[in-house]
Amino acid sequence: MQLSLFEARKWENRKLGAAMDNIRNRYGYAAIYRAVSGTEAGTAIARTKLIGGHKK
Numbered sequence: 001m002q003l004s005l006f007e008a009r010k011w012e013n014r015k016l017g018a019a020m021d022n023i024r025n026r027y028g029y030a031a032i033y034r035a036v037s038g039t040e041a042g043t044a045i046a047r048t049k050l051i052g053g054h055k056k
Helices: 010-027
Strands: none
Touching: none
16 A cells, blocks of 8 residues: 555554455345435345346
8 A cells, every 4th residue: 555645544444344245245235235326216135136236
């Protein structure tokens, strides 16, 4: 990772991303997602039920 003088929370964001990946690996993609995916406009939850994210 390249260090930045302007991005103070880079390591915190990276640790958060790793924690989210661990949860998804253990419990599936729909275990944790962005709040916007819970709205009518969100598609992430519906796509988890599709094979490869696409209809077959």
